[in-house]
Structure formats: C-alpha cells, structure tokens
Amino acid sequence: MMNDADLLKIMDLLCPMHAVVDAAGRLVSVGPTLKKLRPDLEWAGKRFFRIFDMTRPRRVRSMDDLVKTAGTKLHLQFRDSPQTGLKGMLIPLPDGQGALINLSFGISVLEAVRDYDLTSADFSPTDLTIEMLYLVEAKSAAMEASRQLNLRLQGAKIAAEEQAFTDTLTGLKNRRAMDHILERLIGSGTDFALMHVDLDFFKEVNDTLGHAAGDAVLQSVARVMVECTRQSDTVARVGGDEFVIIFERVNETRVLAGLAKRLIRLLEEPVPYGGKMCKVSASAGTTLSTWNSGTVDAAAMLHQADLALYAAKRAGRSQHLFYEEGMQKDEPETAENGVH
Amino acid sequence: MHGLINRAIQAFVVSTYGEDRWANIMESADLGFSEFEAMLFYTDAQSTKMLRALERSQERALSEILEDTGTFLVSNPQVEALRRLLRFGGVNYVEFLHSLDDLPDRARLAVADLHLPALELVEISPGQFDLICQPGLPGFAFVLMGVLRAMADDYGDLVILDYRGTQDGTDQSAEVISITLVETDFAEGRTFDLGAHSL
Numbered sequence A: 001m002m003n004d005a006d007l008l009k010i011m012d013l014l015c016p017m018h019a020v021v022d023a024a025g026r027l028v029s030v031g032p033t034l035k036k037l038r039p040d041l042e043w044a045g046k047r048f049f050r051i052f053d054m055t056r057p058r059r060v061r062s063m064d065d066l067v068k069t070a071g072t073k074l075h076l077q078f079r080d081s082p083q084t085g086l087k088g089m090l091i092p093l094p095d096g097q098g099a100l101i102n103l104s105f106g107i108s109v110l111e112a113v114r115d116y117d118l119t120s121a122d123f124s125p126t127d128l129t130i131e132m133l134y135l136v137e138a139k140s141a142a143m144e145a146s147r148q149l150n151l152r153l154q155g156a157k158i159a160a161e162e163q164a165f166t167d168t169l170t171g172l173k174n175r176r177a178m179d180h181i182l183e184r185l186i187g188s189g190t191d192f193a194l195m196h197v198d199l200d201f202f203k204e205v206n207d208t209l210g211h212a213a214g215d216a217v218l219q220s221v222a223r224v225m226v227e228c229t230r231q232s233d234t235v236a237r238v239g240g241d242e243f244v245i246i247f248e249r250v251n252e253t254r255v256l257a258g259l260a261k262r263l264i265r266l267l268e269e270p271v272p273y274g275g276k277m278c279k280v281s282a283s284a285g286t287t288l289s290t291w292n293s294g295t296v297d298a299a300a301m302l303h304q305a306d307l308a309l310y311a312a313k314r315a316g317r318s319q320h321l322f323y324e325e326g327m328q329k330d331e332p333e334t335a336e337n338g339v340h
Numbered sequence B: 001m002h003g004l005i006n007r008a009i010q011a012f013v014v015s016t017y018g019e020d021r022w023a024n025i026m027e028s029a030d031l032g033f034s035e036f037e038a039m040l041f042y043t044d045a046q047s048t049k050m051l052r053a054l055e056r057s058q059e060r061a062l063s064e065i066l067e068d069t070g071t072f073l074v075s076n077p078q079v080e081a082l083r084r085l086l087r088f089g090g091v092n093y094v095e096f097l098h099s100l101d102d103l104p105d106r107a108r109l110a111v112a113d114l115h116l117p118a119l120e121l122v123e124i125s126p127g128q129f130d131l132i133c134q135p136g137l138p139g140f141a142f143v144l145m146g147v148l149r150a151m152a153d154d155y156g157d158l159v160i161l162d163y164r165g166t167q168d169g170t171d172q173s174a175e176v177i178s179i180t181l182v183e184t185d186f187a188e189g190r191t192f193d194l195g196a197h198s199l
Helices: A004-014 A032-037 A063-068 A106-115 A129-163 A175-188 A202-209 A211-228 A253-267 A298-314 A331-337 B003-017 B019-029 B044-058 B062-075 B077-087 B093-110 B140-155
Strands: A018-021 A027-030 A052-056 A074-078 A085-092 A099-104 A192-200 A234-237 A242-248 A271-273 A276-278 A281-288 A320-322 B119-125 B128-133 B158-166 B175-183
Touching: A004 A018, A063 A085, A085 A106, A106 A129, A129 B077, A129 B093, A175 A234, A175 A242, A175 A298, A192 A211, A192 A253, A192 A298, A202 A211, A202 A276, A211 A234, A211 A242, A211 A253, A211 A271, A211 A276, A253 A281, A253 A320, A281 A298, A298 A320, B003 B019, B003 B044, B003 B062, B003 B077, B019 B044, B044 B062, B062 B077, B062 B140, B077 B093, B077 B140, B093 B119, B093 B128, B093 B140, B093 B175, B128 B140, B140 B158, B140 B175
Parallel strands: A281 A320
Antiparallel strands: A018 A027, A018 A099, A052 A074, A074 A085, A085 A099, A192 A242, A192 A281, A234 A242, A271 A276, B119 B128, B128 B175, B158 B175
C-alpha cells in the first residue's frame, strides 16, 4: 500500500510545482521546482495566502473558499518580488485533510526561466515548456532574419526612388532628371531656353479645398504643360508648385513669349474638383543659354530664370518676363523669404 | 535551396576569409547578385553555381568546406541562435543525438518552408551510433558532420565521426555517418542557460 511519502515522491516527478496544504490552509510540502523559486523560504507551516496572492477568482479569502474552487483554473502570484504570475488547479484531499494545488507558469514562463535560472531538469519531461521555449527562440530568430530582409528591401526601395527620374504625382520629369538633361545639353553645346514656372494662388487651393484638390490641380497643370510643348522639350516638376521647361534649340524670344502667354492663359482655366472649381494662375521667367558667354553653367541659368520669375511675380503675377542683367530679388522679397 | 542555407555558407566564408573572398566567389559564380537573403528562396542551380565557385576558390574538396561550415554554425558566436536551438534537443550529447530524428520537424516549426532531409539515429551498441541521412540536399551530411563535431565540444564530450558514404553506393541512397562516443565529460562544455535569450 502506498503511503503519503510515496505519493509525494511521485508528485515531485510528475508535478514538480505542486503544493500540499492542510485543512487550516498551511503548507505541508511543496515540489522541487516550486521550492527553487524561493530557495530561502521555509515553506512548511506557512499560510498559503501569506505567500500567494489570488488574482482570479478574486473573492477567495479563506481555505474554505479555496477548496470550493476545486477543478477550476486559478490565477495567482507571489506576494513578494519577483511577483511571478502562476496558473493553478486545486484538488481537495479526502476526508477534509486539505488540498493538493498544482501550479504552472503559464505565459509568464519566459521571464520565470530567466529570473529563476531554470533548466530543463526543473520541468517534467512530459511538460511542453522546453518545446515552447524552443519555439519562441526559433520564431524570434526567424522574425529577426525577416526583419533584416525588410530593412534591406526598404533601403533598396528608397535608393531606387532616389534614382528615379519621374515625379510620381504628375508623371513629369523630376529635378534629378532635369539636372541630367541640363548637363547633357551643356556638355554637347546645344542651345536651349530655360523657363521657370511657378503657380500663383496654388497655396489658396491647398488651404481651402485640401491637398487632394491641390494634387488634382498639379496633374491638370502637368497635362497643360506637356500639351503646350514639343516632344523634344523637357517639362520637370522641381518643387511643390514649381516647374522648369527646357526648350531644346530654341533661341527666339518671340516664340517663347507667345508660348508663355498661351501657357499662362490655359493654366488659368479653372480645374473642376469635387464639385468646386480650383482657380490658379502662373508666373514665368525665361533665360537663354546663348545669353551666357563662355561656359554655360546650369546653376547660373536656373538662377537667371528664377530672377526673371520673381520679377514677373512682382510685376503683378500671371505674366512672363525674360531675364535681364541687373535683375535681383529686392530687399523686402528676400526678407519675406527669410533669405539673407 | 532555401536562402537560410545559402546564407549560412556566405556567413561562414565572410567570417573566415573576409568580404573580398566572398565577392570574388559570387563574381565567379556569375549569378547577377552578390549576397543571399536568408528569407528568400533560390534555385538548386543557383546554389550549385555558388558551391562550385566556392570549391574553385578554396582549392579544397567541397566536403571539407561544408564540414567547416557546419562547425562554424555551431561554434561561432555570430550565429549563437542556431547553437541554442540545437541545445534545446537534449541535456546531454546522447539525448541531443536522439533529438536529430526530430530535426527536420523542428526546423519546419521555426521556418515553415525550410525542408531538411529526414534523419534517423540507430543505436548499434551503447556509445556507438549510425546517423542515416536521407537524400534530397546534396552535401547536407557533410555540414552535419561539422555540426555533430562542434556540438560534442559544446557538451564537452569526445566523439569520433566517420563518414561512411551512401548505403548502396549510389548517389540516390541515404548517407551514413557513424558516431562513436569515446568519453563523456571529456572537457568542460559550454553552458546552456535556458533563459539567456533576450526577447
């Protein structure tokens, strides 16, 4: 016949985190792994509720309450730190001799293994804890490898976008493409005209009708610009509402002035968006490569077109001016732009 | 072949011989890219080209290079994760050997599309084992040799490994590695702390 000591030995192996409490709610013995969690504690004789705090069900206060939970899932934690959370189940012992409570870590097992330096010997071989730890580590390692891949792909995507030559909103060339084209024209000594176009009242559209309306305007503006120019010309969006048009082998100011006038007129036609009409206009400034003696410099030409554009804006907007020597951004304008 | 396997070989070459050597090998392999991604898939033809280029560059038998790769995977601190995952297999070397039967399943738990050949451990006598490695991943048995050797060191045991070739001499049959456990606790092994992994 098995006695209590034999039973406890079996319990130590099968359920190394069990506790036996007597009818008064005092601990009689605990399994080896549970003991390991508080190695300096003298368990025997201590009241179960002195060591553990019942978190669910809440109303369990006395040994009688505890015994009534038989067979249901208990949530408890150590009263002192580290307050490791535990799951448990109680089975009453025969003849009111107390109860057997089996405990396990539940989801807190990862911290517990670290906090208490547990090894596989602390778990019963049929316990799946070791497999779970394995799985957590394997998943973390696999996730890390995936994360690294995502980071590299993200970097590659950004690099590819930076290298792209197209403005994604309008389908026009972007500033980078414009730089390449200017470089090519200057390198081959080809004459060209450079027109800087800036929308007027675009900010008002954005502010009153929203960015989606602004985007619709920009797309419409891009279409107009492409329609007004030849296949061999370059239309680039170089800023929020700024555009540069490069006319290859065009030196005649009369042609350019006429084109600019037509362009501004077409840009002033309202763009319908969401039942409203978006109205913008444009100012433009143009310079010619032939006006630059010696080596033509892309930055210098962009600056000239920019000065002409500012002159056009100051002259009342919605107009086009050619660059003239001596043009400069005057003081109030620079101050307003915060440039010094 | 799974990116993880290609990437493991890349990690071994880069760590042992440097980035330049790897760049040369990949140039010679002429695959059109220079690095393998662990979480992507590559064709067997791509992996074979890389392995051939590796063999040419090292002027050593591929089997030896693969065995060194296996050793590297367990013993190099850079790839600590794999060593830890293998140590979950058992508290001592013999238990670890028995856990190899589950290795392909364990690998699949971690990375669902990673298929490793089936392994079977046969205990001939106490301390004497044959590990039967099914075909499907050419060279895997050599990588395993390196892993088995390094894991013995990890547990502090002394073993003799012998690659016995294929069971019936053809390329399509299973390969056999014989393992003789000479001495347990031969040396101080490395510690394995269940909770050392930071989450």
